[in-house]
Amino acid sequence: xxxxxxxxxTLDMICAASDDVVARExxxxxxxxxxxxxIGDLEDELYTLNDTGKEIWGRLDGVRxxxxxxxxxxxxxxxxxxxxxxxxxGLVGELVRRKMVxxx
Amino acid sequence: xxxxxxxxxxxxxxxxxxAALLGQVDIELTERCNNACIHCLINQPDSDANVRAREMDTxxxxxxxxxxxxxxxxxxxFTGGEPLLRDDFVELYLFARRLGMYVLLFxxxxxxxxxxxxxxxxIPLGRxxxxxxxxxxxxxxxxxxxxxxxFADFWRGVELLRAHNVPFIVKQSILPSNRPEMxxxxxxxxxxxxMEQMPGYAMNFELRGRRDNPAxxxxxxxxxxxxxxxxxxxxxNPHYVKEMREFAGKFMGPTGDKLFNCSAGRIACxxxxxNAQMCMGLRHxxxxxxxxxxxxxxxxxxxxxxxxxxxxxxxxxxxxFPRLRELQATDPDYLxxxxxxxxxxxxxxxPARSWQEYGTLDTPxxxxxxxxxxxxRDLGLLGADEHAWEIEREESRERVARFVKEEG
Numbered sequence: 257x258x259x260x261x262x263x264x265x266t267l268d269m270i271c272a273a274s275d276d277v278v279a280r281e282x283x284x285x286x287x288x289x290x291x292x293x294x295i296g297d298l299e300d301e302l303y304t305l306n307d308t309g310k311e312i313w314g315r316l317d318g319v320r321x322x323x324x325x326x327x328x329x330x331x332x333x334x335x336x337x338x339x340x341x342x343x344x345x346g347l348v349g350e351l352v353r354r355k356m357v358x359x360x
Numbered sequence: 361x362x363x364x365x366x367x368x369x370x371x372x373x374x375x376x377x378x379a380a381l382l383g384q385v386d387i388e389l390t391e392r393c394n395n396a397c398i399h400c401l402i403n404q405p406d407s408d409a410n411v412r413a414r415e416m417d418t419x420x421x422x423x424x425x426x427x428x429x430x431x432x433x434x435x436x437x438f439t440g441g442e443p444l445l446r447d448d449f450v451e452l453y454l455f456a457r458r459l460g461m462y463v464l465l466f467x468x469x470x471x472x473x474x475x476x477x478x479x480x481x482x483i484p485l486g487r488x489x490x491x492x493x494x495x496x497x498x499x500x501x502x503x504x505x506x507x508x509x510x511f512a513d514f515w516r517g518v519e520l521l522r523a524h525n526v527p528f529i530v531k532q533s534i535l536p537s538n539r540p541e542m543x544x545x546x547x548x549x550x551x552x553x554x555m556e557q558m559p560g561y562a563m564n565f566e567l568r569g570r571r572d573n574p575a576x577x578x579x580x581x582x583x584x585x586x587x588x589x590x591x592x593x594x595x596x597n598p599h600y601v602k603e604m605r606e607f608a609g610k611f612m613g614p615t616g617d618k619l620f621n622c623s624a625g626r627i628a629c630x631x632x633x634x635n636a637q638m639c640m641g642l643r644h645x646x647x648x649x650x651x652x653x654x655x656x657x658x659x660x661x662x663x664x665x666x667x668x669x670x671x672x673x674x675x676x677x678x679x680x681f682p683r684l685r686e687l688q689a690t691d692p693d694y695l696x697x698x699x700x701x702x703x704x705x706x707x708x709x710x711p712a713r714s715w716q717e718y719g720t721l722d723t724p725x726x727x728x729x730x731x732x733x734x735x736x737r738d739l740g741l742l743g744a745d746e747h748a749w750e751i752e753r754e755e756s757r758e759r760v761a762r763f764v765k766e767e768g
Binding site for chain 2: 278279280282283287288289290291292293296300301302303304305306308309343346347350351354356
């Protein structure tokens with residue numbers, strides 16, 4: 257189910273962090289702590305995102321579409337929109353696959 | 361071109377530690393217990409209303425959990441007494457997990473229910489539960505915990521954990537009633553999927569940290585294994601000598617006259633009444649910080665403008681404990697023996713054990729000294745009549761170096 261959803265992700269979709277994961281910031285680093293069983297591979301595993309991922313994660317609010325998020329980031333950082341869109345769908349796809357993000 | 365990796369897995373020790381003051385906070389949720397173990401250093405009767413009334417309330421524990429999370433804490437240890445006696449256990453557990461902390465639970469498993477086991481399966485603790493086993497049969501178990509029917513409850517609890525695939529490991533306190541069952545216990549432990557090594561044993565029992573029951577303390581002393589029995593127990597582990605060689609290379613050498621030569625105060629331990637302690641065993645009134653007070657009542661607590669005002673746990677860790685860690689030992693016997701002894705690492709001498717035994721912080725604990733010397737003689741670090749504190753520094757270094765390099 258999550259694999260299928262991740263593979264069919266489009267920029268018009270709206271996503272949000274899953275309630276089954278807790279995001280914490282420790283010394284500027286975003287740490288994702290699985291809360292429910294089945295999130296992540298092992299029970300005591302933690303996850304972190306790179307700087308791009310952190311920027312995207314903070315905007316997954318269940319309101320903005322992935323396209324809107326990519327446009328905002330492209331404008332903010334003066335980066336090519338296509339490149340940012342690739343990053344957004346790449347990251348969100350991985351997070352959906354890991355059940356850390358849900359598609360609305 | 362390879363796909364970029366956006367999500368990186370981490371183990372807990374890979375988390376940045378500079379700002380994360382705390383790897384773990386130990387919280388003793390209650391001193392009450394449904395067991396009345398004959399060797400216990402803390403237990404109070406489970407139905408004691410006075411004790412219960414003094415315990416931290418739910419709001420207070422949640423506030424501590426929040427402070428711990430703000431300090432970067434990743435693991436909360438809930439212990440006791442029996443933590444599952446608290447009516448708000450589930451609420452506190454979920455609160456800690458939703459703050460993004462894992463929970464290490466120390467329990468006797470007697471209060472495990474199908475609902476709780478299901479909860480742990482659905483929202484995992486992230487750490488294997490540690491269950492203490494006091495016997496493998498009703499007769500031995502119930503005798504050790506002085507509670508009729510306790511074994512049946514314990515076994516039911518363990519079966520629930522197994523049925524719901526909740527990770528747990530077992531450990532044992534070696535007592536007269538269960539000592540003949542060690543092989544059976546170890547065979548049972550070997551069937552548990554999360555037991556990665558031999559079970560841990562408690563055998564050199566601590567006395568009661570509240571110093572509240574001299575008669576019980578005297579009895580606990582009779583339950584301790586002798587130094588020779590301790591050595592024999594340690595040698596049951598086939599990796600013992602190899603582990604000691606690795607350990608000795610890092611941790612042997614005279615401690616000097618500093619009082620604290622351990623990690624006390626680097627993590628926080630909170631007792632059932634809201635006092636922050638440097639370790640779970642050290643309950644000397646001058647060495648604990650009452651988290652109810654905040655830091656407002658401490659002179660010069662916040663010289664830089666008071667940013668610790670509402671963060672008593674941070675204050676305890678960054679101001680109160682570090683000052684205590686600078687204390688020097690003054691007991692002449694300690695300075696003559698312990699301060700010059702190279703068996704640090706083998707010996708459990710510390711301010712907490714001194715407090716429990718003598719009500720002081722730096723009196724040499726004879727029993728621990730004898731156990732450490734017996735171990736050292738067994739490992740070939742000391743001759744039969746030698747005292748470790750009499751060995752010259754250079755000679756002790758050479759002995760440790762030789763031991764570390766030896767084969768087998």
